[in-house]
Amino acid sequence: MSQIELHGITKRFGDHRAVDRIDLAIARGGMTVFVGPSGCGKTTLLRLIAGLEDPDEGRLLIDDEDMTGTAPAQRGLAMVFQSYALYPHMTVRANIGFALKLAGMARPEIDARVERVAAMLHLTPYLDRRPAALSGGQRQRVAIGRAVVREPRAFLFDEPLSNLDAALRGRMRVELRRLQQELGTTAIYVTHDQAEAMTMADRIVVFRDGRIEQAGRPLELYHRPANRFVAGFIGSPAMNFLAGPRAATFGAAEIAIRPEDLTVAAEGWSGTVTVVEHLGAESYVHLVLEDGAPLVLRSRPGEEPANGAKLRVAPVAAKVHRFGSDGLALG
Amino acid sequence: MTVRASRHARRLGRLLVTPSVVALLAWMIVPLAMTLWFAALDYRLLDAGPARFAGLANFAALLADPGFYAAVITTLYLLALALALSVGGGLVLALLLDVAAFGRGALRVLVISPFFVMPTVAALVWKNLMMSPVSGVLAWIAQGLGLPAFDWFAHAPLVAVAIIVAWQWLPFAALIFLTALQSLDSEQREAAQLDGAGPIAMLRYLTLPHLARPAAVIVMIETLFLLSLFAEIFVTTGGGPGNATTNLAFLIYQQALQSYDVGGASAAGLVAVVLANIVAFFMVRLIGRSLTA
Numbered sequence: 001m002s003q004i005e006l007h008g009i010t011k012r013f014g015d016h017r018a019v020d021r022i023d024l025a026i027a028r029g030g031m032t033v034f035v036g037p038s039g040c041g042k043t044t045l046l047r048l049i050a051g052l053e054d055p056d057e058g059r060l061l062i063d064d065e066d067m068t069g070t071a072p073a074q075r076g077l078a079m080v081f082q083s084y085a086l087y088p089h090m091t092v093r094a095n096i097g098f099a100l101k102l103a104g105m106a107r108p109e110i111d112a113r114v115e116r117v118a119a120m121l122h123l124t125p126y127l128d129r130r131p132a133a134l135s136g137g138q139r140q141r142v143a144i145g146r147a148v149v150r151e152p153r154a155f156l157f158d159e160p161l162s163n164l165d166a167a168l169r170g171r172m173r174v175e176l177r178r179l180q181q182e183l184g185t186t187a188i189y190v191t192h193d194q195a196e197a198m199t200m201a202d203r204i205v206v207f208r209d210g211r212i213e214q215a216g217r218p219l220e221l222y223h224r225p226a227n228r229f230v231a232g233f234i235g236s237p238a239m240n241f242l243a244g245p246r247a248a249t250f251g252a253a254e255i256a257i258r259p260e261d262l263t264v265a266a267e268g269w270s271g272t273v274t275v276v277e278h279l280g281a282e283s284y285v286h287l288v289l290e291d292g293a294p295l296v297l298r299s300r301p302g303e304e305p306a307n308g309a310k311l312r313v314a315p316v317a318a319k320v321h322r323f324g325s326d327g328l329a330l331g
Numbered sequence: 332m333t334v335r336a337s338r339h340a341r342r343l344g345r346l347l348v349t350p351s352v353v354a355l356l357a358w359m360i361v362p363l364a365m366t367l368w369f370a371a372l373d374y375r376l377l378d379a380g381p382a383r384f385a386g387l388a389n390f391a392a393l394l395a396d397p398g399f400y401a402a403v404i405t406t407l408y409l410l411a412l413a414l415a416l417s418v419g420g421g422l423v424l425a426l427l428l429d430v431a432a433f434g435r436g437a438l439r440v441l442v443i444s445p446f447f448v449m450p451t452v453a454a455l456v457w458k459n460l461m462m463s464p465v466s467g468v469l470a471w472i473a474q475g476l477g478l479p480a481f482d483w484f485a486h487a488p489l490v491a492v493a494i495i496v497a498w499q500w501l502p503f504a505a506l507i508f509l510t511a512l513q514s515l516d517s518e519q520r521e522a523a524q525l526d527g528a529g530p531i532a533m534l535r536y537l538t539l540p541h542l543a544r545p546a547a548v549i550v551m552i553e554t555l556f557l558l559s560l561f562a563e564i565f566v567t568t569g570g571g572p573g574n575a576t577t578n579l580a581f582l583i584y585q586q587a588l589q590s591y592d593v594g595g596a597s598a599a600g601l602v603a604v605v606l607a608n609i610v611a612f613f614m615v616r617l618i619g620r621s622l623t624a
Binding site: 050051052072073077078079081082083085086087088089090098099102103146150 | 516518519521522523524525526527528532536537540541543
């Protein structure tokens, strides 16, 4: 059952269609991730849902209610911004309780709710500090607390983890996902990082140039990309793309093969090893084929070939993704 | 190696700043020392004999003079009034300019123009064209409303001077506030919008706290200039009626160039320096708090 529905939502900036006739239904209680390269319209769409921008065309339904022209505060959505957007002159307590205070809630109830949320986010010792006296991760949690305390219909996350260092980002990813599942609140999460999308999402929506390229469960996108763009965007290291006669033998204009679906074989495409990446649990071997096409294959540690070695590789036939000349996947 | 180089660099640095240090000392210390010396002399330009050492007699005379206390109060009152008008008005102007949709560039030039009018001209314009009870714009407006014309310089001379000064400082305050407003993080505004803040709440909880710091800077800078206000008083009221608009700067002027009492004027000048320092001390503490917050 869907909680937020978009019908033909369009937003233009000048002649540019930042968001182009988007139809989308967002499931209740799930984590939907909007992912795509920068400038693909994912953040604009989030802001349209929040009410910070007005669509030029289309309708927005929240809980079956038309909210297209409703003021942001009346939509019952809470947003976590990339910059956190904390109020610098207020304490953590005041920051978290600000929306409740504006809503005219009684002081004791505000205090109780703020304390509860602070305990949930491990912020209790910092309640009387100001944002300037907090670390990046703590500020991040205050921003999340400010959203949680309102008990909104849905959370909107705008690249909330991109200002954190890699280790903290990994931890916060899991923590955020756990929190969202615990609360059971619908969430929309915008990121340009496909790994973040894969780990957090119940459902991923891939955007490009203001249009939806594909929407589905993470592994669905991974195993059955609908087109060349999604195939190249999801997964790291990226898929190997090959065109020409090698693709033609599979009856396609272009084929794509994930690094884990390539094996060293007696019969196959011959190439030379240029770089070997040792990651510990696995290794990635970079090859150049005879005609200069680059290729990456995954290898188990201890079995990787030496630099400069010549070898032959072949794809697992069932795992080859085939694309037509229009870039769409062939059945 | 690096130690020697840095020692060398440090010596060179000292050498290079010497001229400006010497110039600053000459500019500051010499006049200050001379004022100190003159303040201790019975030195009247109309007396034929040589100036005689008088010790603290000039200070004693000053502190015994009720006109001195009146001047101190006038100085502080003028300061407070002009600050309130210019900061308050500047804030309103800046908020309006910030939302102005078109013609903002032209408006900004118009707003800043009073700053380029020199104080004597501004004061004359206000005195003769705006506030004159016979030919002034304000009197004309009052007449149009069927009210009697108000003689500003006769009935509210201090307020009149404060209005003129505030008008001159309005652009400064407005521009600093406008710059600060434009540096307010737009995501903060949006977050407040989602939190349900209307325009009033936005102003009270977001904009005004954000403007505390620039307001402190404006108050500090204006205070420095307003404590030594002179031209506007000289041109409009001449310190009167009576001594209603005689501030410390004007008192010193009267002592030195109307009574030709160099010793008395120097003593008053030193007291003014002390007073300015006291005011500055409290200002900096007050403002320092909002700057570190």
